[in-house]
Amino acid sequence: xxxxxxxxxxxxxxxxxxxxxxxxxxxxxxxxxxxxxxxxxxxxxxxxxxxxxxxxxxxxxxxxxxxxxxxxxxxxxxxxxxxxxxxxxxxxxxxxxxxxxxxxxxxxxxxxxxxxxxxxxxxxxxxxxxxxxxxxxxxxxxxxxxxxxxxxxxxxxxxxxxxxxxxxxxxxxxxxxxxxxxxxxxxxxxxxxxxxxxxxxxxxxxxxxxxxxxxxxxxxxxxxxxxxxxxxxxxxxxxxxxxxxxxxxxxxxxxxxxxxxxxxxxxxxxxxxxxxxxxxxxxxx
Numbered sequence: 001x002x003x004x005x006x007x008x009x010x011x012x013x014x015x016x017x018x019x020x021x022x023x024x025x026x027x028x029x030x031x032x033x034x035x036x037x038x039x040x041x042x043x044x045x046x047x048x049x050x051x052x053x054x055x056x057x058x059x060x061x062x063x064x065x066x067x068x069x070x071x072x073x074x075x076x077x078x079x080x081x082x083x084x085x086x087x088x089x090x091x092x093x094x095x096x097x098x099x100x101x102x103x104x105x106x107x108x109x110x111x112x113x114x115x116x117x118x119x120x121x122x123x124x125x126x127x128x129x130x131x132x133x134x135x136x137x138x139x140x141x142x143x144x145x146x147x148x149x150x151x152x153x154x155x156x157x158x159x160x161x162x163x164x165x166x167x168x169x170x171x172x173x174x175x176x177x178x179x180x181x182x183x184x185x186x187x188x189x190x191x192x193x194x195x196x197x198x199x200x201x202x203x204x205x206x207x208x209x210x211x212x213x214x215x216x217x218x219x220x221x222x223x224x225x226x227x228x229x230x231x232x233x234x235x236x237x238x239x240x241x242x243x244x245x246x247x248x249x250x251x252x253x254x255x256x257x258x259x260x261x262x263x264x265x266x267x268x269x270x271x272x273x274x275x276x277x278x279x280x281x282x283x284x285x
Contacts, residue, residue, distance in 0.1 A: 001025035001066050004074055011073075018243070019273075022231050024076035026112075027066060030086040033115060033149045034142060041118060045151030054071035054083050064093050067109075071097045076107045078133070079228050082115040084154075091121055094128035105129070110172065110228045111136070111238035116150060117157045123167045130169040131228045134159060136217070137180040138197040138210030143206055155207065161191055162210045173220035182223055189262045190251065191217040196235045210275065215254050244274035260273055 001008075001053025003043065011022035015045060016025045017020040031037025031054065036044055039054040047186040063079075069089070070077040079086045087263045090111055098104075115138070147155055157163070164171055173191065186197040193216050194205035205211060212220075235243045253262050269283050270278035 001027045001070060001075075001076065003066065004070060004160045005069065005075065008075055009084055011075075011104060018234060021231075022080055023069050023074075026080075027063070028080040029063055029083060029090065030054060030056055030083050034080055034145050036149070037088040038115065040116075040150075041085040041088065042240045044149050045154075046148055053085070053258050056086065056237070057134065063089070064096070067093045068097055068100065071104065071107065071109075072101050073139060074104070074107065076109050078110040078112055078228075080113060081111045082113045084116045084121070085116045087111060088121055089117055089132065091124050091128045095128050096131070099138065106230075108170075108227055108230045108232075113176075115146075115158060117160060119157060122157075122160060122163050122169070125164070126167045128168040129222075131214060132164050133172040133174060133178040133228050134161070134220075135174055135180065135223075136161070136191040137175065137197070139190050140201075141180065156209075158207065160168060161216075165212060165216060170224060170227055171216075171220045172224035172257075173217065174225060184255070185262050185265055186219065188214065188217045189259055191220070193259045195259075199219055204282050209238040214259075245272055246271040 008022060008025050016020050030039035036048055036052055037054050039056050041053070043052050044054070067077050074122045079090055081090050092094070094109060099185055108131055109129070111125070112133045113137045114132050114134055120164070136159070146158060150158070161171065173185060173187055175184060189197045191212050194208050194211055195201060195203070223232065223236040226232040226234070238246065247267050249265045250268050251261055251265050253265050256262055267278070269276065
């Protein structure tokens with residue numbers, strides 16, 4: 001996303017196919033907690049210096065201006081926001097944009113990563129209409145580092161999947177490959193158990209009050225992701241009028257006997273637009 005929107009406008013006109021289209025732009029608003037570059041309301045628990053709250057990639061007023069320009073020109077805006085204050089400011093921008101330009105429900109603006117929250121912002125996010133796009137595999141990526149950087153007071157609202165759904169937020173899951181493995185079963189397992197897909201730790205789950213059900217996790221990877229991509233009219237659910245994009249598993253991951261069944265599931269057939277492209281480990285196209 002840059003001022004003028006020359007490239008996105010050109011791409012929107014050029015790519016209009018049902019499987020390749022451009023209707024959104026992206027920007028980064030802050031960095032990551034591990035480097036103390038995620039933008040926080042309060043200083044890091046292990047602050048490097050007084051007032052260590054991270055930083056934004058661009059001044060907040062500049063980000064607001066970019067968001068307004070995308071909104072006015074009917075582009076969905078996806079923004080990397082990891083720290084709680086970066087999230088807070090983007091929610092403010094969403095409310096202000098609606099007041100300035102009116103409701104545009106066809107635009108599915110998305111905040112990406114959403115690592116930690118100010119408690120009131122979980123509800124405000126839903127009211128703003130922004131989509132929460134999260135990568136469940138991040139939850140168990142660096143637990144020790146997160147606890148060291150943010151401290152015990154803030155970790156209960158780290159990746160709060162249960163709270164987000166209970167507040168009626170749009171929840172979209174993805175993998176963030178190549179940062180973490182592209183395998184979605186790891187992410188589903190992480191969201192359901194809050195335990196590592198590789199060694200099952202911590203026993204009982206990390207903040208298990210934020211666990212969600214397998215059905216909710218699969219929905220976030222399918223219909224939720226389609227919504228975030230502004231393509232929920234094309235795919236994400238199995239219904240008449242949408243693409244027959246179907247993945248068939250060798251076991252029931254919606255109602256597994258144990259969460260570990262999710263990890264051992266294998267895809268036996270993949271259809272894209274009703275065409276079989278993969279079967280039993282064989283690429284068919």
